[in-house]
Amino acid sequence: MKLIFGRPAGLTEVNQRYCPGCGHGIVHRLIAELLVELDIRERAVGIAPVGCAVFADEYFNCDMIQPPHGRGPAVATGIKRARPDCILFSYQGDGDLAAIGTAETVHAAARNENITVIFINNAIYGMTGGQLAPTTLPGMRSTTSVQGRDTGKQGYPIKVCELLAGLDGPYYLERCALDTPKNIIRTKKVLKTAFQNQINNKGFSLVEILSMCPTGWGMTPVQSKKWISEVMSKYYPLGEFRNRAKEEK
Amino acid sequence: MVEKRLMYGNHALVEGIIYAGCRFFAGYPITPQNEVPEYMSIRMNEEGGVFLQTESEIAAINMLFGAGAAGVRATTSSSSPGISLMQEGISYIAGADIPVLIINVVRGGPGLGNIAPAQSDYYQATRGGGHGDYFTITLAPNSVQELFEFPRLAFELAEKYRNPALILADGLLGQMMEPVEFTFEPIDPKTLPEKNYALTGCKGRERRVVRSYDLRSGKLEELNWKRYKKYQEIIKNEQRYEVINDNDADLMIVAYGTCARVAAATMKMARDKGLKVGLLRPITLWPFPKDKLAELGARINNFLVVEMNCGQMIDDVRAATRFRPQIHFHGRPGGGVPNPPEVLKKIEEILGGAQ
Amino acid sequence: MPEVKILEDVCKGCGLCCDGICPVNILILSPNRINSSGYHPATVTDMEKCTGCGYCYITCPEPAIEVYK
Numbered sequence: 001m002k003l004i005f006g007r008p009a010g011l012t013e014v015n016q017r018y019c020p021g022c023g024h025g026i027v028h029r030l031i032a033e034l035l036v037e038l039d040i041r042e043r044a045v046g047i048a049p050v051g052c053a054v055f056a057d058e059y060f061n062c063d064m065i066q067p068p069h070g071r072g073p074a075v076a077t078g079i080k081r082a083r084p085d086c087i088l089f090s091y092q093g094d095g096d097l098a099a100i101g102t103a104e105t106v107h108a109a110a111r112n113e114n115i116t117v118i119f120i121n122n123a124i125y126g127m128t129g130g131q132l133a134p135t136t137l138p139g140m141r142s143t144t145s146v147q148g149r150d151t152g153k154q155g156y157p158i159k160v161c162e163l164l165a166g167l168d169g170p171y172y173l174e175r176c177a178l179d180t181p182k183n184i185i186r187t188k189k190v191l192k193t194a195f196q197n198q199i200n201n202k203g204f205s206l207v208e209i210l211s212m213c214p215t216g217w218g219m220t221p222v223q224s225k226k227w228i229s230e231v232m233s234k235y236y237p238l239g240e241f242r243n244r245a246k247e248e249k
Numbered sequence: 250m251v252e253k254r255l256m257y258g259n260h261a262l263v264e265g266i267i268y269a270g271c272r273f274f275a276g277y278p279i280t281p282q283n284e285v286p287e288y289m290s291i292r293m294n295e296e297g298g299v300f301l302q303t304e305s306e307i308a309a310i311n312m313l314f315g316a317g318a319a320g321v322r323a324t325t326s327s328s329s330p331g332i333s334l335m336q337e338g339i340s341y342i343a344g345a346d347i348p349v350l351i352i353n354v355v356r357g358g359p360g361l362g363n364i365a366p367a368q369s370d371y372y373q374a375t376r377g378g379g380h381g382d383y384f385t386i387t388l389a390p391n392s393v394q395e396l397f398e399f400p401r402l403a404f405e406l407a408e409k410y411r412n413p414a415l416i417l418a419d420g421l422l423g424q425m426m427e428p429v430e431f432t433f434e435p436i437d438p439k440t441l442p443e444k445n446y447a448l449t450g451c452k453g454r455e456r457r458v459v460r461s462y463d464l465r466s467g468k469l470e471e472l473n474w475k476r477y478k479k480y481q482e483i484i485k486n487e488q489r490y491e492v493i494n495d496n497d498a499d500l501m502i503v504a505y506g507t508c509a510r511v512a513a514a515t516m517k518m519a520r521d522k523g524l525k526v527g528l529l530r531p532i533t534l535w536p537f538p539k540d541k542l543a544e545l546g547a548r549i550n551n552f553l554v555v556e557m558n559c560g561q562m563i564d565d566v567r568a569a570t571r572f573r574p575q576i577h578f579h580g581r582p583g584g585g586v587p588n589p590p591e592v593l594k595k596i597e598e599i600l601g602g603a604q
Numbered sequence: 605m606p607e608v609k610i611l612e613d614v615c616k617g618c619g620l621c622c623d624g625i626c627p628v629n630i631l632i633l634s635p636n637r638i639n640s641s642g643y644h645p646a647t648v649t650d651m652e653k654c655t656g657c658g659y660c661y662i663t664c665p666e667p668a669i670e671v672y673k
Contacts, residue, residue, distance in 0.1 A: 001607060005661035005671035016666065020643065021618030025665025042452035045319075048460075057458045063448040065318050066460035068341050071311035074303070078315020078323070079448060081299040082273055086319070086450050104311070107304040181625060181659045214618075221618040 010035035012061045021221020023178045023211025024053050027120060028060070030188045031089065035062060038195055040087045045079050047072045051093040052126040070101020073108035076115040087198055088115040095125050098134040098158045105160070105206075110169040112203035116194045119160060119208045121175075123232065124216035134158045137235050141218070161208050161241040171203035173241040177210035179228040183238070202245070210236055252431040259284035259423040261397040262326075262352065262416075263292055269401035270436030271322035271350070272298030275312040277305055277331060280364040281420035282354035285326040306331040310338030310351070317347040318459040320447025322404050322438065326352035328420075329370050330361060332378075339413055340379030344461025346446075346476070348407030350400060351385070352416045354423050357584030365584025366419035366507055371561035374417050375535040382473050384480055386414040386487070387534040389505040393427035401433065410483055411446075417534060419557070421507045421586065483536050490538035491530040492545075494520070498527030500551040500600055503542070503566050505531045508555045508587065515555075515592040522593075524600055534562075539569035546570025551599055553577045555592055557585065575599075606656025607672045610646050614668035617643035621660040621669065628653040631660055 010032025018024045035041040041062050048056035050069035057064035063086075067075040072090035080088045097105050097119050108115065124142055125131040132142040132149060135157045139148040149157075161175045172194060176187040187209055194205035210232050212224035219227060256264070263285055266274070274293055276286045286302065293300035299316075303309040309325045316323035327335065332353045342349055355370045357363040374387045386406045388399045399416050407414035448457055463469045491509075494516065495501060504512040509530040519526040529545060531538050546552070552574050554563050560578045567576050579595045581587045608631075617639075622631045634647040646668070648654070661669045 001672040003670055004606075004656060004673045005658040005669070007667055007670075015614055018665065020616035021620055022665055025667070026663070029665075029667050043450040045448045045450065054462070057460055061456060063451050063456050064458045064460075065315070065345075065448060066458070066462060067311055067314055068337050071307065071314075071338070074308040074311035075315035075318075077301070077308075078273075078275070078312035078317075079319045080315075081301065081312075082316040082319040082321045082323070083449055086448070103304050104308055107308065181662045184662050221620050222623040225620060225623070 008032040008036055010041055010061050012059055014058045016059055017055060018052060019215045021212060021214045021224060022052070023122060023209070023213070024120065026178050026184060027118065027209055027211065028056065030191055031118065032060060033188065034192055034195055038192070038199065040195065040199065043085060044087045044089065047076055047088070047090040049092040049096040051096050053091055053093060053120065054127070056091055070096050070099070071104055072096065072101065073104040073113065073115065073117060077108060077113050080113065080115055087195065090115060090117045092117065093120045093126070094122065094133045094135040098160050106164070106167070109164045109204050109206065110167050112169040112171055114198055114201055114203050116198050117204070117206040118191065119206055120211045121160070121208050121236065122211045122213040122216065124213050126213050126216050130216040137232065159236060161206070164206060165241040169204060170206060170242055171244045172197050172205040175208040175210070175236060175238050175241065177228050177233050177238055178212065179210070179225045179233070253428050254431070255426055256393060256429045257284065257423070258393045258396045258425045260288050261393045261429045262400065262423070263288045265397040265400040266324050266350070267292050267296060268397070268433065268435045269322065269404050270438040270441055271324050271400065271404065272296060272438050273316045273321050273323040274299065274325065275301040275303050275309040276325045276327060277303050277309055279328045279331045281356055282326050282328050282352070282423060284423065285352065306334040307338065310335035313349045314338055314342050314347060317342065317349040318345065318448050320444035320449065322350070322441070324350040324352065324400070326354065328354045328356045329358050332370065332373070336379035339385065340381050340383065341461045342413045343377070343383035343385065344381060345459050346411040347413070347459065348404070348411055349413050350403050350407060350416070351413060352418065355417060355419045363584045364420065366421040366586060367557045367582070367584055368419065368506060368508065369558040369561070369582060370417065371534065371556070371558060374415055375537065383476065384535050386410070386412055386483065387417055388414065389417045389532060389534050390422065391506050391509045391530065393422070393425055394429055396422060397429050398432065401436070406487060410479055412479070417506065419507050487533060488536050488538040488540055489532035490541055491532060492528070492541060494527035495529070495545055495549070497525050498549050499525040500553055500596060501527045501529050501545055501549050502553045502555055503529045503531070503562065504555040505534060508557060511587050511589055511592060512555050515589040515596065518589055518593050519596055524596060526596060537565050537569065539565070542566060542569035543571060546574050550574050551577065553579060553596060553599065555587055556580045557587070558582050606654045607651060608648050608654055608660060609670040609672065610648065611668045611670065612637070612645040613640045614666050615639060615643060615645035616641065616666065617645055618665065620663045620665070621646055625659050625663050627657060627659065628655060630654060
């Protein structure tokens with residue numbers, strides 16, 4: 001018997017401490033598989049965010065750094081410019097990337113910095129206990145919007161791919177989701193493109209992934225998955241928002 | 250034959266950073282240090298180094314965190330409000346034990362303050378500055394020559410102890426023109442030793458992690474005590490100062506940076522009048538030269554602290570001299586610069602009253 | 605013959621692999637087994653039917669599933 005699917009060498013042996021059904025684990029595994037498949041594990045430097053995925057520095061089997069909240073793209077820039085042969089991936093949640101770190105995200109994209117940003121959008125602050133995120137949907141409940149997000153008082157969500165697509169800088173922007181095996185396979189393909197762009201010195205790639213947070217959403221994992229399909233991906237449409245490789249052809 | 254050139258302080262500082270083998274600079278424009286990034290952008294281009302004008306000081310310090318963690322010499326330059334913005338990053342860098350160089354060309358504060366020279370960031374520079382138990386090695390140059398030489402010293406200390414280092418200057422020093430002796434050969438970054446913590450990709454070795462957090466029970470406490478021991482080592486080994494005319498002194502002026510220049514001129518005027526005045530100039534503000542001050546404090550009765558602030562160094566002088574001598578103060582906050590006649594008047598009041 | 609192995613102590617019983625993911629519907633959360641973390645782990649009801657497609661592995665966040673062929 002031969003193992004055909006199993007824990008990739010891009011993950012350490014540490015068992016992840018995420019809640020049952022959390023999307024982080026799926027994305028970690030996809031990245032870890034690509035570190036091996038693209039033969040970049042020994043060149044990679046990963047960036048763990050502040051948030052639930054802060055422990056990513058224990059989970060990825062490559063060099064890792066854990067910077068201040070939201071500053072991943074700036075730290076990645078520093079490492080990439082100092083060591084251009086390294087492959088940088090900044091793993092960030094919605095609070096990290098689209099609230100406190102908005103400036104770092106936008107400017108790294110505008111510079112077309114040659115890094116890969118992986119953006120986990122689960123529309124909630126997971127680690128701090130389910131507060132309103134910059135991507136919380138209108139009407140969606142959180143611990144700081146218990147009646148649902150009131151756009152009159154709390155404004156509107158930030159659609160990161162659409163926002164960055166307004167810039168000339170970024171090379172590749174795509175939004176995908178973890179709700180079905182098909183979409184997970186698609187997500188891996190998109191992540192692969194994002195890493196290949198960096199390997200080929202093309203510049204800034206950002207992959208936005210709609211991911212479930214059953215605990216923060218007050219749903220079962222199965223309900224969460226369905227909520228992505230039925231609600232979240234309607235508000236945040238999946239697809240490619242920028243692909244300069246196609247424009248170059 | 251040592252090369253000698255007439256240079257602006259800010260330009261000498263840039264050359265000093267290049268000569269120190271640093272090829273990474275990230276910063277955001279702020280007066281009064283704009284000549285630093287401007288001249289740096291040209292020099293880094295010539296040297297094939299990295300120059301990044303960032304979206305904020307926050308981004309700049311985090312790029313330094315990355316570059317420092319990647320094992321290269323990295324510098325940022327800013328002025329007071331910008332350094333305040335960097336404090337989060339400096340705390341993380343100190344917590345991850347990464348050497349970097351931060352230049353603060355201090356201006357009047359608090360808030361937006363003004364763009365005149367000041368020393369009102371003394372507390373921030375010598376107490377850590379951000380959250381958590383940490384210190385930054387802090388050097389206070391008082392001449393264009395030292396602006397050239399201190400980046401190399403700062404990097405050597407930062408790397409020896411794996412700790413961020415700070416150069417505390419002010420707008421006067423930066424704008425001043427003085428002859429600079431190029432006292433050492435430029436360091437080729439390729440000759441600098443590889444760092445055993447550097448993130449370079451884990452080829453042929455165990456993976457490395459750079460981080461400032463540890464949630465395991467008791468581990469962060471251990472880490473803090475370990476760092477405390479490092480700080481005690483620095484305090485023991487690295488107190489730097491210049492002392493003049495202390496043998497017969499009735500009064501020692503304690504001043505650093507621009508104020509030390511004012512103090513030196515004042516001392517000369519006082520000596521011409523027969524007043525026995527000496528000068529202790531701290532070169533490292535952290536670690537503070539407390540051992541020398543303890544010795545001086547045991548035999549000299551009057552100390553005059555001269556600063557461009559409301560007296561932030563007084564407590565350090567008082568504690569270092571063991572609360573024995575009289576500690577006097579002359580200060581000019583908010584961008585004011587003391588001049589020798591006004592400092593001399595203060596000395597005459599003190600020594601006149603003492604006689 | 606393909607085979608699915610559930611790493612019982614790694615499984616958190618989220619049920620993502622059990623919800624219509626498996627084309628031959630052979631995964632359930634074990635109603636009477638409890639792992640060291642207190643979860644009901646996923647279990648295979650009829651290994652004979654497994655096609656080795658790997659959908660369960662693809663969906664698993666841990667990963668607590670291995671597929672052999």
